[in-house]
Amino acid sequence: MSKGKRARMADAAVAENQQREIPSLKKIMASLPIRQGRYLDVSSLPFAPGDATAGSEAELQAIVIGDRKTVDLPLTIEQSNYFSDMLRRSATGDARKRSVTDLEAFLHNNEEEVWENSWVRFPRDLLSPLSEEVLQRDLLADKDEPGRGNRSDVQKFIFHQNGQDYLRIPISYLLKLSLAEIVNSSRLLLPATILDTATRLMDHFLNDNSSPENFSFHVVSASAHCRLGAAVAQEMAERFLLSTLLVMYANERFGLIKSGQQAVIFYSPHPPYRQKMLNNCISDAFYRELFMNPCLSGWRRGEEKRDYMHLCHQVISRSQLNAIAKLREAGIITNNLVILPNTSNISLSNNGTHVSLGSRQLGAMLKDPGSGFSKVQEKVLGDLAVKIVEHFLPLFVGSYTAAPYRLDFTDFHPEKVLAFLPHELDYTHLRMFWRRWQKKAKLRVLGRSLTPFGPLWLDRTIRAVCGLRGDFLPDYRMIDYLMALMSTEQSPALDGRLHNSERLKKDLTDLGVFDGKMSLYLFEKMRDYETMGFSGFESRHYSLFEKFADDMGKAVDIQNLLYCLAFKYMTAGNISQNSIPDSPFVESERRQIIFGTAVGIPTFYIRQDTDNVLMKRILARAERVRKSRRYPRYLRVYNDEYRRALLKILHEDAADLIEMFDLKDTLQDLEFRLESPRLYSALGRLTASILKEVGALSPLQVKSEVFNLAAERYYRHGLRRRHIEESLDLLIEELAAFQKDCRGMRQETKRAMNLLFKNEQPPAFIRRLRSKILEGSVEEGDLKNLIYLVIISIHENSKVADSHKGGDSRRTNHVASVC
Numbered sequence: 001m002s003k004g005k006r007a008r009m010a011d012a013a014v015a016e017n018q019q020r021e022i023p024s025l026k027k028i029m030a031s032l033p034i035r036q037g038r039y040l041d042v043s044s045l046p047f048a049p050g051d052a053t054a055g056s057e058a059e060l061q062a063i064v065i066g067d068r069k070t071v072d073l074p075l076t077i078e079q080s081n082y083f084s085d086m087l088r089r090s091a092t093g094d095a096r097k098r099s100v101t102d103l104e105a106f107l108h109n110n111e112e113e114v115w116e117n118s119w120v121r122f123p124r125d126l127l128s129p130l131s132e133e134v135l136q137r138d139l140l141a142d143k144d145e146p147g148r149g150n151r152s153d154v155q156k157f158i159f160h161q162n163g164q165d166y167l168r169i170p171i172s173y174l175l176k177l178s179l180a181e182i183v184n185s186s187r188l189l190l191p192a193t194i195l196d197t198a199t200r201l202m203d204h205f206l207n208d209n210s211s212p213e214n215f216s217f218h219v220v221s222a223s224a225h226c227r228l229g230a231a232v233a234q235e236m237a238e239r240f241l242l243s244t245l246l247v248m249y250a251n252e253r254f255g256l257i258k259s260g261q262q263a264v265i266f267y268s269p270h271p272p273y274r275q276k277m278l279n280n281c282i283s284d285a286f287y288r289e290l291f292m293n294p295c296l297s298g299w300r301r302g303e304e305k306r307d308y309m310h311l312c313h314q315v316i317s318r319s320q321l322n323a324i325a326k327l328r329e330a331g332i333i334t335n336n337l338v339i340l341p342n343t344s345n346i347s348l349s350n351n352g353t354h355v356s357l358g359s360r361q362l363g364a365m366l367k368d369p370g371s372g373f374s375k376v377q378e379k380v381l382g383d384l385a386v387k388i389v390e391h392f393l394p395l396f397v398g399s400y401t402a403a404p405y406r407l408d409f410t411d412f413h414p415e416k417v418l419a420f421l422p423h424e425l426d427y428t429h430l431r432m433f434w435r436r437w438q439k440k441a442k443l444r445v446l447g448r449s450l451t452p453f454g455p456l457w458l459d460r461t462i463r464a465v466c467g468l469r470g471d472f473l474p475d476y477r478m479i480d481y482l483m484a485l486m487s488t489e490q491s492p493a494l495d496g497r498l499h500n501s502e503r504l505k506k507d508l509t510d511l512g513v514f515d516g517k518m519s520l521y522l523f524e525k526m527r528d529y530e531t532m533g534f535s536g537f538e539s540r541h542y543s544l545f546e547k548f549a550d551d552m553g554k555a556v557d558i559q560n561l562l563y564c565l566a567f568k569y570m571t572a573g574n575i576s577q578n579s580i581p582d583s584p585f586v587e588s589e590r591r592q593i594i595f596g597t598a599v600g601i602p603t604f605y606i607r608q609d610t611d612n613v614l615m616k617r618i619l620a621r622a623e624r625v626r627k628s629r630r631y632p633r634y635l636r637v638y639n640d641e642y643r644r645a646l647l648k649i650l651h652e653d654a655a656d657l658i659e660m661f662d663l664k665d666t667l668q669d670l671e672f673r674l675e676s677p678r679l680y681s682a683l684g685r686l687t688a689s690i691l692k693e694v695g696a697l698s699p700l701q702v703k704s705e706v707f708n709l710a711a712e713r714y715y716r717h718g719l720r721r722r723h724i725e726e727s728l729d730l731l732i733e734e735l736a737a738f739q740k741d742c743r744g745m746r747q748e749t750k751r752a753m754n755l756l757f758k759n760e761q762p763p764a765f766i767r768r769l770r771s772k773i774l775e776g777s778v779e780e781g782d783l784k785n786l787i788y789l790v791i792i793s794i795h796e797n798s799k800v801a802d803s804h805k806g807g808d809s810r811r812t813n814h815v816a817s818v819c
Contacts, residue, residue, distance in 0.1 A: 022380055022495070022497060023376060028373075028380055028381060029571050031373055032365070034571055036571070042660055043660060045564055045571065046362050046564070046567045047357060047560060047563045047564040048564055049222045052222065053220065053359075053360060054357050055219050055220065055355075055356050056232055056236050056356070058214055058215075058239065058267075059209070059212070059351035059352060059353070060213070060243065061116070061117075061211060061267065061268035061351055061716075062116070062172070062265050063116050063117070064115045064119075064263055064264075065114055065115070065261075065262040066262060067113060067260055070259060070261060071115045071260070071261055072119040072120055072121050073117070073118035073119065073290065076290065077290070078107065080286070082282070082286045086099060086100050087100060099281050102281040103278075103282065106274065114716070116272040116275050117210050117290075117291050119168055119171070120169060120174055120256055121261075122166065122255055122256060122259065124166060125165070126255065127177070127181075128184040131180040134176065134177065134202070135167070138296045139151055139154055139296070141302075143300050144300055151302060153303065157296075169296070170207060170294065171212055172207045172293060172297075173207050173294075173296050174247070174263060175205045175212060175214075175243055175250075177250070178246040178247065178253065179198065179201060179202050179246055182246070182784065182791075183202075185784060189755060189756065190788060191748035191751060191752055193795070197794060197798055198791045201791070201794065202297070205243075205298075207294060208293055209292070209309060209312075209348055216235055216239070217798060218235070219358070219801050220801060225737070227557055227661075227662070228560050229553035229560070230553045230557075232355065232553065233553035234549070234553075234730050234734070236353075236552060237548040237730050238727065238790060238793060238794060240548075240724075241724065241727035241728065241731065242791070243265060244724060244727075245773075245783065245787050245790065246787065247264065248778065248783060249784065249787060250263060252783070264716070264720075266719065266720035267720070268544070268716070269475075269476075269543040270350050270351070270403050270405060270477050271349035271480075272349075273712060275349060279342060279344050279346045284313070284342075284343045287313075287344040291349065292309050292310055293309060294306050295309065308517065308518075309348075311517060312348060313344075315514060316345050316348065316482060318512065319420065319482070319513050320345045320419070323423060324341075324415045326423070327430075331431060332418070332430065333414060333415065338413070339413045341416060347482065350481045352543050352544075353542040354538050354539065355539045355555075355556055356538040356539075357563060358534035358535060359536055362378065366530075367529070378535055379497065379526070379528070382535075383493075383496045384570060384577060384580070385526075385566040385567065386522070386526055387494050388566040388569060388614065389562045389563060390591065391646070393524075393541055393594045394639065394643050395643055395646055396542070396559075397475050397478065397541070397594060398475060398682065398683040399674060399677070399682065400545065400555035400681075400682055401475070401542045401543040401551065401682055402474055402475050402543060402546075402682045403473075403543040404472070404699070405708060406471075406700075406702070406703075407441075407470045407472075407704060408463070408469075408704040409443070409452065409469065409470045410452050410456060410463060411470065412452055412471075413451060413452055414434060418430070418434065419479055419480055421595065423485055423486060424482075424483065424484055424591065424595070425588045425591065425592055426584055426585050426588035426589075429588045432605050433592055433595065436602075437471075437599055437601055440601055441470060443468060445468075450462070450468070472600070472700055473599055474599070474600050474683045475597075475598040476598070477544075477598075478541065478543065478594070478598035483523060483595075484521060484522050484591060485508060485513070485520060486584050486587060486588055486591075487504055487584045487587055488504060488507040489584060490503075490507065491503040491507045492582035492587075494587075495577070495582040496577055523539070523591075524541075525538045525540060539559055544686065545682065546719065547682075547722075547726060549726070554670070557661065557663055561650070561654060564654075564661075565650070568653075569653075575613065579614060580612050580613065580614055580615075581612065586611060589606060597643075603636055603638055603639065604637055604639060605635065606619060606634065606635045606637055607634055607635075608627070608633050608634060608635055618649060619635065619642075619645065622641045623641045624641050625637050625638075647670065651667070686714075686719075687699065689714050690710050690711045690714050693710040693713055693714050694706055694707065721774055724774055728766055728770060731766065731793060732763045732767075734797070735793065738796060752788070756785050757785070765786075765789070
């Protein structure tokens with residue numbers, strides 16, 4: 001017997017053993033309470049309108065505006081041992097003077113006086129008794145074991161100056177203390193039940209990573225008055241409004257503005273330009289000291305979580321360096337002329353939104369030991385559903401969320417712009433991707449592709465002489481961040497077997513790509529009942545929503561539709577485990593389309609004999625598909641036609657679901673976004689607003705630095721204002737809905753409203769303050785009443801959600817819990 005035949009027999013035996021571990025999909029579906037007679041009752045499917053629940057987690061950009069002599073970030077840098085050591089080493093010739101001059105330029109050349117992700121500092125005696133109590137608990141090494149004493153890094157947060165103690169904290173923690181101040185001041189005004197709600201909200205403001213994060217105040221579900229997506233968007237808008245008001249209140253209550261520190265939060269999808277500049281002239285350890293969150297809130301052992309976040313930064317930075325070797329193996333880097341990336345990777349400062357969907361039906365069965373439905377069956381269904389939904393993700397990129405970004409020609413070193421793609425795509429697809437990207441960016445001179453050489457003076461000269469402008473990307477966050485790790489041959493991530501992600505992480509750890517202690521990165525992530533307290537899925541591909549209701553709400557409705565369609569496919573037997581093979585190549589084949597959409601590449605290639613049944617079905621409905629002349633045995637597919645084919649599939653295979661969800665208008669809106677993206681898509685609207693800032697008609701008409709800084713200004717001012725206005729409008733609508741009989745206020749809420757607003761209706765109160773809210777100039781008394789009003793609205797909505805929750809209290813805390 002030949003060696004090759006023995007190897008094939010061994011592989012077949014391994015595959016057979018693995019398959020035996022996976023229960024039959026047909027038997028699993030038969031165990032679910034899905035009503036099947038002559039016709040399938042789609043209302044009994046998991047994730048149908050009466051079954052689905054949802055929540056979200058949002059990451060915000062934080063800044064502090066002020067002079068470098070009063071803001072924490074520049075003060076911390078100038079007073080650090082790192083800065084003094086760099087000055088000394090530069091003076092003695094032991095370090096490059098460029099490193100010091102770049103750092104000094106960062107400190108001195110800041111005309112707008114905006115310091116991204118800076119902390120704030122203020123006298124500790126400004127804290128109320130409740131805030132002080134909250135602080136002391138969060139400084140404990142173990143919140144459940146106070147006897148162990150405080151964390152070992154308390155000195156980072158408390159220092160002595162001018163004869164008094166000062167508190168130094170990130171803005172993410174400032175939000176929690178601001179809310180504690182509100183609770184303390186409202187003890188005599190608000191009923192105990194509403195105070196309990198306000199106190200509970202503190203745990204929803206997390207200190208994780210670099211940016212302020214928060215997750216849903218309550219689980220939402222669809223109702224006769226509100227679709228699921230609209231409910232999720234409204235809850236997120238209310239959360240953003242409360243967060244914004246809490247920062248405004250903290251600016252006044254803790255004397256931040258008086259001391260030259262104005263804190264501001266807003267949505268922004270990618271790391272700030274100036275923070276990237278700073279990262280290029282400091283060490284990775286000092287970067288973590290400045291920007292990685294101390295994890296004071298949201299974790300029982302904060303220091304352990306902080307160490308985990310430091311591990312994430314170290315691993316991702318190392319992974320970025322390891323990607324260079326893969327680019328060489330793939331044949332993209334053909335010589336030793338490379339630009340080594342910084343040892344400190346800044347991608348963890350990317351900000352996105354995660355949306356989780358849960359199924360009451362699946363959760364109830366997993367909760368009941370007598371149902372016969374176990375975590376093994378849940379895993380089979382979950383992995384297959386994720387694989388199905390991944391094929392449809394190009395519909396979302398640019399349409400509902402975006403992260404528009406300009407790359408200059410000098411940025412086009414493959415080891416820089418391809419970022420983590422070597423860990424996410426098969427080499428074949430990576431080479432195809434890079435060639436098409438170069439063509440799209442017009443990096444060809446005299447018929448040959450040209451990329452930067454390295455010396456900046458030389459690259460700038462080539463750029464000017466050859467007229468090379470670089471490129472414009474629809475969603476840079478999806479390229480600049482580690483979005484979805486590729487499986488290995490021996491350890492597929494989505495093969496339906498229990499603990500497959502742990503096996504994959506071990507393989508990736510051995511390869512130097514990842515660390516087994518970290519949570520596996522995927523576009524769509526199964527959330528299992530045993531771990532999370534609900535059974536469902538988390539979508540992690542959303543970047544920046546321009547509008548809550550129109551963008552986020554409709555995106556979540558499509559997300560819900562897709563998971564319901566996945567279960568319909570499985571019920572009908574159209575798609576099984578073998579329909580979408582778990583090989584890394586087939587996985588990469590579908591994911592290249594998502595990354596290509598994020599970059600704006602017009603075409604991609606699919607193997608003619610692909611084993612992916614769902615991919616074949618989609619391509620059969622795509623126009624202008626032809627055999628590739630460059631790549632034998634491959635089909636050339638237009639990205640736009642692929643997305644049109646996805647719409648056709650939805651109209652054909654999900655027609656009954658679309659009717660059930662009442663999403664005909666949403667599908668029509670999606671078609672408009674795809675056919676006229678400049679007018680209707682989130683990308684088109686965001687790009688138009690940014691271009692208005694610089695007075696240009698096209699992103700390629702302006703330099704990359706000018707465009708990207710203009711984008712940051714728009715997010716900081718124009719988009720933030722729009723989000724506040726929409727949040728206020730939604731709050732007014734919510735208050736009006738409370739007055740209706742079907743959603744009448746509870747007695748304690750009515751008493752609180754009468755006490756707070758004796759001579760004025762709450763909607764009129766909001767309208768009167770609207771302009772001041774947008775300007776950030778609301779007087780402290782009115783600001784407190786406005787915050788009380790938002791908390792009352794959250795309290796009412798939480799009570800409604802509790803009545804629909806079905807008794808599973810754990811779901812509220814974990815539906816949008818972080819990794």
